[in-house]
Amino acid sequence: MHRNAEPLEDAFRAALERFFEFKSFQNPDKIAEGFSHVSKVRLWKSVADRLTDQDPSTPIAADEVRTRLTEIARRRNNIAHTADHDPDGSRRKKRITVRDAEQTIDVLESVVIAILQALGDPAPATDYGVPLSRPAPSALPQPRPTPSAKA
Numbered sequence: 001m002h003r004n005a006e007p008l009e010d011a012f013r014a015a016l017e018r019f020f021e022f023k024s025f026q027n028p029d030k031i032a033e034g035f036s037h038v039s040k041v042r043l044w045k046s047v048a049d050r051l052t053d054q055d056p057s058t059p060i061a062a063d064e065v066r067t068r069l070t071e072i073a074r075r076r077n078n079i080a081h082t083a084d085h086d087p088d089g090s091r092r093k094k095r096i097t098v099r100d101a102e103q104t105i106d107v108l109e110s111v112v113i114a115i116l117q118a119l120g121d122p123a124p125a126t127d128y129g130v131p132l133s134r135p136a137p138s139a140l141p142q143p144r145p146t147p148s149a150k151a
Contacts, residue, residue: 020034026073026076026077027069027070027073028044028065028066028069028070029066031043031069032044035115035119038119038122039119041118041119041120043115043118044062044063044065044066045062046114046118047062047065047111047114047115047118048060048061048062048064048065048114049118050113050114050117050118051065051110051111051114054110054114065111068107069111072104072107072108075104078094084096
């Protein structure tokens with residue numbers, strides 16, 4: 001199939017790229033919205049369950065995962081857009097330690113792994129360019145021979 005002179009697959013891919021081009025997937029609601037285009041999983045509930053499975057001694061709720069990701073995105077935005085100045089009015093930057101950075105990386109890695117587990121394996125892609133295969137004639141059921149009439 002074609003859209004104008006462009007193959008439908010190319011037109012569809014271009015439309016998806018235009019749709020997602022200016023979307024930001026930093027906020028937990030936006031992350032869940034993005035994955036909702038390819039999965040019906042209740043993302044943050046499933047992620048929290050996977051994180052709890054990794055460490056049953058520290059159960060975590062979906063809202064806790066979302067809150068932590070919101071805090072990380074907020075800090076990232078503060079660094080990117082305000083040079084990470086302390087909001088108390090002084091011209092100092094907010095304090096950040098190596099340990100803070102390492103903990104943030106650990107959280108993000110754990111959440112990404114849990115998202116991958118929650119989503120599961122993707123369904124195999126359909127290749128619409130390949131015609132459907134038809135069974136070989138010998139594989140089709142053959143008509144039964146009719147009993148011959150006795151003379």
